[in-house]
Amino acid sequence: MNKNIGFIGCGKMGRAIMAGMLKADIVEHNNIMVSTGRESTLLEVKECYKVQGSLHNQEVAEWSDLLFLAVHPSSHDKVLSEIKGSLKEDVVVITMAAGITIEQIEKGIGRKVKIVRTMPNTPSLVGEGMTAMSISSFVTETDLEIVKRLLNSFGRTEMIDENLMDAVPAISGSSPAYAYMFIEALADGGVRDGIPRAQAYRMAAQAMLGAAKMVLETGKHPGALKDDVCTPGGSTIRAVAALEENQFRAAILEAMKACTERTKGIGN
Ligand SMILES: NC(=O)C1=CN([C@@H]2O[C@H](COP(=O)(O)OP(=O)(O)OC[C@H]3O[C@@H](n4cnc5c(N)ncnc54)[C@H](OP(=O)(O)O)[C@@H]3O)[C@@H](O)[C@H]2O)C=CC1
Numbered sequence: 001m002n003k004n005i006g007f008i009g010c011g012k013m014g015r016a017i018m019a020g021m022l023k024a025d026i027v028e029h030n031n032i033m034v035s036t037g038r039e040s041t042l043l044e045v046k047e048c049y050k051v052q053g054s055l056h057n058q059e060v061a062e063w064s065d066l067l068f069l070a071v072h073p074s075s076h077d078k079v080l081s082e083i084k085g086s087l088k089e090d091v092v093v094i095t096m097a098a099g100i101t102i103e104q105i106e107k108g109i110g111r112k113v114k115i116v117r118t119m120p121n122t123p124s125l126v127g128e129g130m131t132a133m134s135i136s137s138f139v140t141e142t143d144l145e146i147v148k149r150l151l152n153s154f155g156r157t158e159m160i161d162e163n164l165m166d167a168v169p170a171i172s173g174s175s176p177a178y179a180y181m182f183i184e185a186l187a188d189g190g191v192r193d194g195i196p197r198a199q200a201y202r203m204a205a206q207a208m209l210g211a212a213k214m215v216l217e218t219g220k221h222p223g224a225l226k227d228d229v230c231t232p233g234g235s236t237i238r239a240v241a242a243l244e245e246n247q248f249r250a251a252i253l254e255a256m257k258a259c260t261e262r263t264k265g266i267g268n
């Protein structure tokens with residue numbers, strides 16, 4: 001893709017996306033320019049990913065056709081006020097900050113601008129990201145097609161109403177963290193039964209990968225897929241019953257509620 005792609009902020013999420021794009025071969029290294037808070041981070045990113053870098057957010061803003069904002073929600077306003085005078089007329093600004101609305105960004109920039117609000121996740125690093133997105137009214141069909149092509153290069157995308165965006169971290173932005181906890185717990189159980197630790201992680205992770213693929217590729221209801229595993233009178237139904245007794249689903253719903261409540265509060 002022959003576009004200048006800027007990243008203001010390049011921490012865990014910015015890097016996952018940048019590395020995902022580079023791995024997918026959809027952009028050249030010299031088509032990416034990054035700025036970060038500290039010089040040491042910038043040097044590390046430049047060295048590791050062979051991309052261009054600047055210590056000045058304005059320089060990245062001036063150069064970019066597509067500009068990713070990958071800073072904390074609390075730094076978002078400050079960054080916008082720094083760069084608003086440097087943005088290209090036709091730039092597409094892509095934010096990934098939890099809880100920051102399109103309206104807040106329009107206010108921060110102070111003019112009509114093309115904005116894509118996204119909520120990605122860190123598996124973008126390995127080409128299995130899930131990015132939800134909403135767009136401002138100035139984003140054209142062509143812009144959208146370009147952005148989707150870029151984001152689809154490192155995973156899947158879903159267009160979503162902006163008023164549902166605060167619910168996305170709970171289901172796909174933050175949920176990799178719960179999945180890692182689940183995998184860790186599975187591995188602990190395996191280790192308790194004598195399976196070597198490294199092997200236990202591989203087995204647990206592959207089982208989760210396979211289960212997720214079954215949902216995506218068979219089109220079967222997750223409940224039906226669960227039923228297929230539960231042999232009558234067998235071992236799995238005992239495990240399922242123990243999970244229900246211990247409020248497994250209720251715990252997840254509570255966790256998601258907490259996540260969404262925090263997301264709604266982050267941007268204010
Ligand atoms: N982590 C995740 O799984 C997800 C995160 N997000 C969103 O992504 C955003 C970034 O999160 P994450 O990557 O985890 O955070 P990190 O702390 O890992 O990264 C933040 C980045 O912003 C840089 N930065 C800080 N201040 C400035 C500044 N004034 N100008 C330029 N760069 C600056 C930091 O540079 P330095 O380190 O040098 O200070 C760092 O590179 C957040 O808004 C979050 O809501 C969305 C989905 C998932």
Ligand SMILES: O=C(O)[C@@H]1CCC=N1
Nearest residue numbers: 097098169173174175
């Ligand atoms: O924890 C956070 O606030 C960010 C948003 C989604 C994942 N990480």
